[in-house]
Amino acid sequence: MENKLYTPPQNKSPELIFWFCYPAINSFALSSLGYLWLLKEAEMLPDVCVEKITTDTETTCFMPSEVDLMAFSFSFDFDFLNILQILEKYKIPFRASERGASHPLIFAGGPVVSANPEPYRDFFDFIVIGDGENLNTSIINLIKENKNRPRPEILKLLSEIEGVYVPSLEQKTVIKSTKKSLECIYSTILSDDSFFKDTFIIEVERGCANCCRFCLACFLNLPIRFVPIEELKRVIDLGLAHTNKIALLGAQISAHPKFNELCKYIYEKALERPEIEMNFSSLRVDAVTPDVIKTLVLTGSHHSTLAVEAGSERLRKVINKNITEEQIFSAVRIAKENGLKGFKFYAMIGLPTETQEDIDALISLARRLKTNFAGFDISFGVSTFVPKAHTPFQWFGHENIKSLEKKSNYLKKEFHKLGINISISSAKWDYWQAVLSRGDGSFTQFLIDTYKLGGKSGAFKQAARQNNINTDYYASENWDLNTRLPWDFIELKSPPKKFLQEEYSKIL
Numbered sequence: 413m414e415n416k417l418y419t420p421p422q423n424k425s426p427e428l429i430f431w432f433c434y435p436a437i438n439s440f441a442l443s444s445l446g447y448l449w450l451l452k453e454a455e456m457l458p459d460v461c462v463e464k465i466t467t468d469t470e471t472t473c474f475m476p477s478e479v480d481l482m483a484f485s486f487s488f489d490f491d492f493l494n495i496l497q498i499l500e501k502y503k504i505p506f507r508a509s510e511r512g513a514s515h516p517l518i519f520a521g522g523p524v525v526s527a528n529p530e531p532y533r534d535f536f537d538f539i540v541i542g543d544g545e546n547l548n549t550s551i552i553n554l555i556k557e558n559k560n561r562p563r564p565e566i567l568k569l570l571s572e573i574e575g576v577y578v579p580s581l582e583q584k585t586v587i588k589s590t591k592k593s594l595e596c597i598y599s600t601i602l603s604d605d606s607f608f609k610d611t612f613i614i615e616v617e618r619g620c621a622n623c624c625r626f627c628l629a630c631f632l633n634l635p636i637r638f639v640p641i642e643e644l645k646r647v648i649d650l651g652l653a654h655t656n657k658i659a660l661l662g663a664q665i666s667a668h669p670k671f672n673e674l675c676k677y678i679y680e681k682a683l684e685r686p687e688i689e690m691n692f693s694s695l696r697v698d699a700v701t702p703d704v705i706k707t708l709v710l711t712g713s714h715h716s717t718l719a720v721e722a723g724s725e726r727l728r729k730v731i732n733k734n735i736t737e738e739q740i741f742s743a744v745r746i747a748k749e750n751g752l753k754g755f756k757f758y759a760m761i762g763l764p765t766e767t768q769e770d771i772d773a774l775i776s777l778a779r780r781l782k783t784n785f786a787g788f789d790i791s792f793g794v795s796t797f798v799p800k801a802h803t804p805f806q807w808f809g810h811e812n813i814k815s816l817e818k819k820s821n822y823l824k825k826e827f828h829k830l831g832i833n834i835s836i837s838s839a840k841w842d843y844w845q846a847v848l849s850r851g852d853g854s855f856t857q858f859l860i861d862t863y864k865l866g867g868k869s870g871a872f873k874q875a876a877r878q879n880n881i882n883t884d885y886y887a888s889e890n891w892d893l894n895t896r897l898p899w900d901f902i903e904l905k906s907p908p909k910k911f912l913q914e915e916y917s918k919i920l
């Protein structure tokens with residue numbers, strides 16, 4: 413059951429029919445904060461009829477030929493497979509150039525295409541780069557008002573909006589849309605079908621000021637913006653009027669200047685109402701204070717996550733994650749003393765300049781944590797470094813699969829000896845992620861063939877061969893600082909490319 417926390421205008425006489433698609437099953441759509449918020453904004457428009465489409469949608473009110481506009485939320489690199497699946501299901505040609513007046517205009521938005529839209533440029537009539545709130549509404553209104561004009565004219569008008577990229581127009585520069593101040597976005601639909609069952613998710617802040625050199629969430633969302641505390645309190649109350657489950661979201665929520673006040677507010681609510689459950693996205697070590705942990709414990713969270721990223725202080729400095737081992741140990745001590753049962757630590761392997769000593773340092777860190785904090789659950793989640801556009805590490809390649817698998821097997825063996833659980837992402841899949849994240853406009857047929865061949869790792873390989881794509885170039889090679897990057901035409905305003913180059917040079 414879906415409980416909408418808003419009431420769209422009734423009896424609309426639609427001037428525009430809009431399919432808003434989430435490229436996964438419905439339970440994932442219902443857990444995606446950004447998607448739900450934009451869905452609400454569209455549904456509140458008086459003369460726009462909106463349908464939520466997911467990969468498991470069985471019936472629709474409108475025929476595809478009646479739809480004027482279709483949008484895809486694009487949050488994960490492999491989403492393109494489900495996007496193509498949805499297009500195929502409704503018999504819509506994959507390439508924008510093969511679609512005509514009887515087809516809807518199709519666009520995408522989200523972090524993947526905001527960072528590097530080029531591999532997907534031919535699938536969409538236009539792409540939203542950056543923050544989508546309000547911008548989507550302007551786009552929908554513009555299309556509604558100009559519905560009867562020829563498509564090229566509509567696209568021209570769209571290209572004049574900041575943050576809109578129209579690939580067919582070959583714009584020289586596209587400026588990313590960045591909202592100056594942040595309104596508080598929250599789950600607008602609660603559902604027991606959601607992946608995060610009945611959880612009211614609240615965005616506390618956007619971006620991060622720490623600038624870890626690999627981090628897309630940081631560089632794509634600068635400057636960091638915070639929701640005012642009074643607004644957060646109002647929205648928490650709104651959520652608690654409908655559910656007992658609250659989750660706070662943000663790349664670095666503990667950087668919120670009123671984070672302690674926020675925790676205190678929730679703590680006091682939970683004292684009055686013990687059934688309240690609360691969750692945070694990952695904590696930074698310097699945010700682990702007795703009050704924060706007491707709030708987590710009182711609201712039913714017995715475990716939390718800490719991102720250490722690398723085992724040695726040297727490597728943490730290289731990636732700009734400037735936390736000391738003393739801070740890590742102090743965070744665990746505070747957590748244990750205040751009733752938390754365990755931490756899952758996140759780390760990466762294959763980071764630039766990594767040596768065997770850094771891998772051994774991760775094992776040593778795990779060993780010492782286990783010895784010093786007996787009875788405290790310790791586990792590790794490890795992924796391989798994947799270069800991301802707009803970060804200082806965008807010029808570095810993904811380490812080769814064989815060497816990463818060797819490191820993974822070594823870590824698994826050593827962690828097994830220590831009796832500590834470790835999960836490590838697949839180096840093979842991370843390789844394909846790296847290919848996509850540094851891909852360019854030559855990828856269209858390669859991606860279509862990958863989809864047609866079933867979308868598994870072998871399909872990527874075969875499709876690359878069929879289309880003469882040298883995937884090692886995109887995934888594994890270290891690129892020269894002067895290489896023309898496929899996403900160079902996107903202007904983030906801050907930070908400039910020069911800053912990224914300087915950051916890159918610092919570590920060499």
Ligand code: SF4
Binds near residue numbers: 623629630719
């Ligand atoms: S990894 Fe975490 S702390 Fe570092 S920049 Fe990204 S969000 Fe911030």
